[in-house]
Amino acid sequence: YGKNTIKFLRLHTEGKKHFVKEVEVCAHLRLTSPQEYLEGNNSLVIPTDTIKNIVLVLAKKNGIPSLEQFAIDICNHFMTTFCQVAYVKTYVQEVPWQRLHEDGVPHIHSFICVPDGIRFCEAEQCRNGPLIVFAGIKDLKLMKTTQSGFEGFYKNEHTTLPERHDRILCGELFCKWSYGECKDFDFDCIWKKIRECILEAFAGPPDCGEYSPSYQKTVNCIQMLVLSRVSQVQVIEVVLNNTFYNVVDMKNLGLTNDKEVLVPVEAPYGSCACTLGRK
Amino acid sequence: YGKNTIKFLRLHTEGKKHFVKEVEVCAHLRLTSPQEYLEGNNSLVIPTDTIKNIVLVLAKKNGIPSLEQFAIDICNHFMTTFCQVAYVKTYVQEVPWQRLHEDGVPHIHSFICVPDGIRFCEAEQCRNGPLIVFAGIKDLKLMKTTQSGFEGFYKNEHTTLPERHDRILCGELFCKWSYGECKDFDFDCIWKKIRECILEAFAGPPDCGEYSPSYQKTVNCIQMLVLSRVSQVQVIEVVLNNTFYNVVDMKNLGLTNDKEVLVPVEAPYGSCACTLGRK
Amino acid sequence: YGKNTIKFLRLHTEGKKHFVKEVEVCAHLRLTSPQEYLEGNNSLVIPTDTIKNIVLVLAKKNGIPSLEQFAIDICNHFMTTFCQVAYVKTYVQEVPWQRLHEDGVPHIHSFICVPDGIRFCEAEQCRNGPLIVFAGIKDLKLMKTTQSGFEGFYKNEHTTLPERHDRILCGELFCKWSYGECKDFDFDCIWKKIRECILEAFAGPPDCGEYSPSYQKTVNCIQMLVLSRVSQVQVIEVVLNNTFYNVVDMKNLGLTNDKEVLVPVEAPYGSCACTLGRK
């Protein structure tokens, strides 16, 4: 198979107001015959350069109504146009440009990059198979400074970790979910709703939070809340890359450190992941 | 000289509400004698490990009232405690944790990382010299989709660039300014005000923007606005790393691309920089 | 499942001669029950910290005879010791320290880091299943300045790429292969032999090279040569991330550029991949 990454910016205007989307598109093709590998016969090969042109032309003609719709458009184009394509997958990722505001007033053509979680989606299709759409968020860094512990774990002669009932929970989240039959979804609206669910499940109620007995349980809470609130989601995968923090021992510096100064632990670096679907 | 980087988190609570600052501190020392280099005599050398302990102890004792105050505290400690130190510079950079909000309600102990410009500061002092404080913002990515051009530049036989009166202006900003005599400044408040000046000067009025004839002129506008609005700033340096975008030529694809689809130009990659002070 | 990364250095000496291996180990566990996710019951969970201790203890007791043997040892330990482990995968990657030489004389305890392709391996096992071992090389950057072209590809209205019979072929290689039944393999020796095969298949004979009609065909040549020369390899996957170079058009600068000055094309960025096994 072959893969190609193209980065570009799509600009459109309504009156004097500008709208901008900058995306990175990665198209992934598998042909019906591997003859270009085995025989060096290029007659069915669609060059990277052509794939780039197609993506740019589709962006020009259709715009980018939503990342998901754009990914679907690309898949459809390749399946419809090239009978030698057996499988196509399109990944689209957004550069998080947000409209600039001055004293609360939105600016008509200025933007600031705010990477607090990157939105992406995927559309994939085998010839004669259904078109499947995924969406997700990545590089979302979150921290809870209390209401987190880790106790009652398995112990043997290699265990040196003490039990803790009040630690920092910090990590980088990756979430990816699949939609069932894609009818007339408002992908932008659903994505925002899911992002809110993730934050809510991670943090708990604003006035008191909710105790997390492990990174694993927090992963599960996120999945359960999304599945319960957003009916369009069929399966949800969550990966949480953990950053551990140790309370600095200041005894031999003559001080008591009551979880006031902590250092991140670079290694071991852990992550936990789970995929959950509906029955 | 020697340099050391320490990363840690300072947590403090008021009632049930948590406040968090995660910083990276880099301390830079020069000793009065280079004997450890020339003779391998370590008797005056302050180990990296000791510097780390000092920074953590100061954070524990004083907290981090502001990045600037913390940098000043560290400088003062080294100058006061170690007579073998001839020069000290402290750089402090913040991990941009922001309090999480659920439906507009602030969460008491949950945070999200929002890297839309990183705040940093520097304090430096030579023995018997004044303590000088700098502050700044870096990695601030901004874009204007119109009201920018580049015309009337120098031309000769190596010129191939066409004149443009409506292009994308996009770049990553680095700003660093120095304060004069540091009395009782509200460093947090001043920093926020300067950030707003930068955005305003970059973008112009929200309803129409302001035409930029070059990256250089935009750099200058930022400097002029900060100097005019913020009296505590003595000198301001601005570096703008440019990202150029080319309108994709779609003629041989049979289409007219009216600044709708653009691709970032990876090379040549430019930057312009200027330092401006008061008379 | 959970994943953990640990980086460490294993030193051993023979007489006055030092030997060093610095590795990054990533252990990947799946337990028989997901109760820690669903119920927050940690009683079967093996903490990251314990996993780190086990890896370090194994390194201390057994050393690292080869990356592959070390990965096998870790898998065996987890399967034998913890009945709650349903699946274990161990990834081991080497920091490419090479002994320093002075005028051809090897130094007894000094090393230089030479990252011309990174060696890695993987061992994985399901409970009651066979132990499978993979090895590989990654981040291997290669270039041919001639004997490469791309012609006869599929063309339609979106094609703008010209045919080329003499271009630069440049890319970053990733190769991963699996061994069949792992008996008493000399993993170090086999790995070196495969690396030589890769270079030979990429470059062709030293005095004339061999024409490559596409990146895809070069990928296939590498696979075929490895499979034909190294009987222990059962399946081989090759991914080639392409860097394209364009001959700079200097016509409007009054010069003829006969493939003398070329610039790398950042986007579109392509890659091709293929997995090939024995019949």
Add this chain to the structure above:
Amino acid sequence: YGKNTIKFLRLHTEGKKHFVKEVEVCAHLRLTSPQEYLEGNNSLVIPTDTIKNIVLVLAKKNGIPSLEQFAIDICNHFMTTFCQVAYVKTYVQEVPWQRLHEDGVPHIHSFICVPDGIRFCEAEQCRNGPLIVFAGIKDLKLMKTTQSGFEGFYKNEHTTLPERHDRILCGELFCKWSYGECKDFDFDCIWKKIRECILEAFAGPPDCGEYSPSYQKTVNCIQMLVLSRVSQVQVIEVVLNNTFYNVVDMKNLGLTNDKEVLVPVEAPYGSCACTLGRK
């Protein structure tokens, strides 16, 4: 001032043998008047695009005899051609392509990237001033597994570091030196000689090494050896970014770890630097 980065490849052939240089050039200009900043008057500005063209045309016409000569050529061109240029600095860095060998036989057109220290140089000139040439090596990672300690350092109540007489010395070296009057230097030959001096001074004699009482002293040894052996070097700057390794304490795992298993210490991360010239 303005800065521009251009990356390209220069290919030349002698008979059937190919020679390749891939470089990154960064040109840095300051004009006699800051009118483009203050007034938005672009009439003296040399666009990034023109600078790119000039660098490529010089590479096409002159080739890249050595990095240093190429940097000198660029400086000369800008000073001679543009009277509005007050200052020019050119930085040139090499992608470390090495000719591929098969069984010791050099390949006529295939190369492998071997980044064991990156070569770079700088040429700078003020109008009416001398042309100054610097050269250097960066990203050179070295390790000594013994013959290194750190003892007799300054101690006070914040000291927790134990004295050590047998530790790992590991770091990433940056060296930059200036040449005096640049006559007819063989820059390639001198650079190779200096690289050998650096390795020799770092490691000591191959059969026994040489004890290093500190990172600082090792930095000085490198400088002294280069200055004593290479008469063309006037001033030499060395920066050593230290990676510390801790012997893992395995007492509560029931084992004695005799400097066999060590882990890199991520923070505090230190560096020491010194600039030394001739009297």
